[in-house]
Amino acid sequence: MDNKEVALLKKALERQKKARRQAESILEEKSRELYETSRQLQETNDRLENLLSEKTSELEGVFVNIVDPYVVMDLDTNVIRMNSAAVEFLGYDHTKEPLNLSTLVHPDFKEYTLNSLNQLFSAGSLKNYRARIFIKDGSTRFVQINSSMIYDKDRNPIAAQGIIRDITGEMEAEEQIRASQNRLSTLISNLQTGVLLESEDRKISLTNQMFCDLFQIPVPPDQLKGADCSNAAEESKHHFTDPEGFVKRIDEILKSKKLVLSDELEMKDGRILERDYIPIFSDGKYKGHLWTYQDVTLRKNYKKNIEAQKEKYWSIIANMNLGLVEVDNEDTIQLVNQSFCSMSGYSEKELLGSKAADLLKVHEKNLIQKKGKERLKGKSDSYEIKVLSKSGEEKHWLVSGAPRYDETGKVVGSIGIHLDITSQKNLEIQKEELLSELEASNKGLQEYAHIVSHDLKSPLRSISTLATWLHDDYKDKLDEAGIYNLQMMQEKVEGMDKLIDGILKYSSIKSETLEKSPVDLNTVVNEIREIIYIPEHVNVIIMDPLPTLEADATKMHQLFQNLIGNAVTNIDKEEGIVAIGVREEKDHWEFYVRDNGVGIPEEYHEKIFKIFQSIGNEERSTGIGLSIVKKIIDLYQGEIWLESEVGQGTTFFFTLKK
Incomplete structure (x- = not known):
């Protein structure tokens, strides 16, 4: 590689380093910015969380309290x-x-x-x-x-x-409203009142069967819903006795939109309807109206009859001799009739509006107050009171009082019917005085009877003794006529003695002297058979076992002895029978004494029970025996009667209370 290339490579590496440094610088800056942003976000989030926590606590505090x-x-x-x-x-x-x-x-x-x-x-x-x-x-x-x-x-x-x-x-409340709505719907459907609900535009919203029946509408109520009633008056006016008046009246009512109650409508078929009109407003706006129709024919006729009856009976009450007074619950007089005014001496003007207890001077004030309380409880009764009339005259009144009710059945006062019994009371007082005098007189008579009987019996015994002496001393010197006359004298003396005894027995029979003890009537009859004279041809028979009574033994002996003795004496048959029997009833015993004697004519059936009355010309009878029987039976609240046929016999029936 030459120097030029090396130089280029070095420049490229420097530029790359520079770019890296720049990138690292930018990254570092961005990291710092990101960190700062993140820190700020965390602070903000913390603040928000604290705020949320505070607000949540505040909200919970609100809810809890x-x-x-x-x-x-x-x-x-x-x-x-x-x-x-x-x-x-x-x-x-x-x-x-x-x-x-x-x-x-x-x-x-x-x-x-x-x-x-x-x-x-x-x-x-x-x-x-x-x-x-x-x-x-x-x-x-x-x-x-x-x-x-x-x-x-x-x-x-x-x-x-x-x-x-x-x-x-x-x-x-909602349930009650729903139930009320259901009841109301059922009630309207079954009402005996015709109902017609119209909307503001005269459309039928609701009606019921009675409405259809009243106006002879041949369709069910449901089918009438929504029907237009604008011309309904014209269509139904033919039902009424005054068709045009019916239409005119409806127009007047609908125009005024005011409540109308008890409009009376007469129909051609004789029915009378009562109509109500009820306008419906909501927030002051007219929403329709409700018509109701009710057949009041029976009520009207009944009311007329009641008024007629009331007028008739008031006319009777006003003129009757009984005093009528009506008072309210405060004892204020509401109504009186003329008879009461006459009885009290006060005028109608004086009585009406006055307190009855204050105006009428009643002796028994507490009694009147007591009766007033009983009226409030609905009680009716009768009682006597003593009052002073306006003139000060003492009066006795018999009062029949009863509560007075209003139409709802509530007691609103009382009504009294007053009968003036002053005359009867005075008679009762006189009667009591007479009874007292009679009792004293009877007591004196009884004492007199005993004295007289004693005084009479003494000379009778002397006469009887003298007659006996005459008979014994002069029977050889007297002829048959003389002896007969002495015997007749003895018989008359004996009859007089029996008469005196009978009077004493009759006068001594009274309720206060009765004693009570068990009395076997079978024993009584058997003892009587032993002590009275019974001819050999006469039989006294007990047909039924006789009861044992709680009674006075002496009076039972007198009763049966007189009846049996009477029967025996009047038997004229060769074979005489006296039958005694009894039948038990619910409240009493019914006895009979039957004989086959001469019988008693019908004209004597009542007479024989009166004192000193005897049958025909029977000289031996004192006429007291059956009177004693009647008096004893009366004491035991019984009755006596007889059945008899002349020549065939007599049956005496009598009852004794249990």
């Missing part, structure tokens, strides 16, 4: 953070027990919840999630949740946070 429940969960729905509002609402505390939110979801919302979580994880947020959940006490709540994802610095999802709002009340 908000009023609504706030929850943070991991990607498996485990709670990792919750505020005090969430603890209080859910009843769980994640710091004390693990809690997975998916376990709180009601089974009906499981699938919906799964889809919502997928949306949250994919989109990063979830708005207005609604579901039913269980809280710790076992009850359920409806909640609405708005949530968002939480990412790390590399934008990787690490958790989710959400705010919970309790919407149980709202959901229940």
Whole structure:
């Protein structure tokens, strides 16, 4: 290689070294710039991370302290953070027990919840999630949740946070609204009132079957929806007794757009309809109107009948002898009739508006207050009161009181019917005085009867003794007529003695002297058969076993002895039978004493039970025996009667209360 080439090579190497040095210098400069840039980026990143951390802490502080429940969960729905509002609402505390939110979801919302979580994880947020959940006490709540994802610095999802709002009340309200809408729809469909809802342009929005029936429209309500009602009045006016008036009235109502209630419409077929018009406004703008039609024919006719009946009965009440008063719950007189004015002595003007208790001077004030309280409870009854009339005269009234109701069934006062019983009361007082005098008189008569009987029996015994002596001393000297006369004297004395005994027995029969003890009537009859005279040709037979009664033994002996003795005495047959029997009834015993004697004529059937009354010319009868029987039976609240046929016999029936 020559020098020239060597020189060229050296120059090339120098240029290469120079270029390398320049490149190294540039590279070094760029490295320094890159380092500085990297350092600045790191500082900036650190500042951003610090700022992000500060902002995240601030945000978490806000969420933790908000009023609504706030929850943070991991990607498996485990709670990792919750505020005090969430603890209080859910009843769980994640710091004390693990809690997975998916376990709180009601089974009906499981699938919906799964889809919502997928949306949250994919989109990063979830708005207005609604579901039913269980809280710790076992009850359920409806909640609405708005949530968002939480990412790390590399934008990787690490958790989710959400705010919970309790919407149980709202959901229940919505459910009630839906139920109300369903009920309203059903109600309108089944109403006994015709309903027609029109829009602002007179198109049918809603109607029901009753409306179609009232106006004889042959299509179902659903098919009328959307129909134009602009000419409906003209088309239906032929149903009414005043067609042109019907059309004119509708035009007036629609023009004024004001509420109209209880328009009355008379139809040609005799029906009467009641119509209401209700305009509908929203934010002050007219949106349509509602027509309702109701068939009030029966009500109108009923009302007319009621008015006629009321007028008729009020005319009767106004003129009857019973005093009528109506008061309210404050005892203020609302209505009176003329009879009450006459009874009280006050005029209608004085009575109306006055307090009844203040104006009418009632002796029993507490009784009136008590009855007023009972009226408020709906009770009706009758009672007596003593009052002073306006003139100061003492009156006795019989009051029939009853509560007075309004149309809703609420007690609004009371009504009283007053009968003036002053005269009857005075008669009762006189009666009591007479009874007292009669009792004293009877007592005196009984004492007199005992005294008289004693005084009478003494001379009777003397007469009987004298007759016996005359018979014994002069029977050899007296002829048959004399002896007969002495015997007749003895018989008359004996009859007089029986009469006195009968009077004493009759006068001594009274309820206050009755004693009670078990009395076997079979024994009573057997004892009577032993002590009274029964001829050999007469048989006294007990047909049925007789009961044992709680009664006065002496009175039972008197009762059966008089009946059996009466039967035996009046038997004229060769074979006499006296049959005694009984039949048990619910409240009493029914006895009979039957004989086959002479019988009793019908004209004596009532007479024989009266004192001193006997049959025909029977001289041996005192006329007291059956009177004693009747009096004893009366004491035991029984009855006595007889069936008899002359020549065939007599049956006495009588009852004794159990």
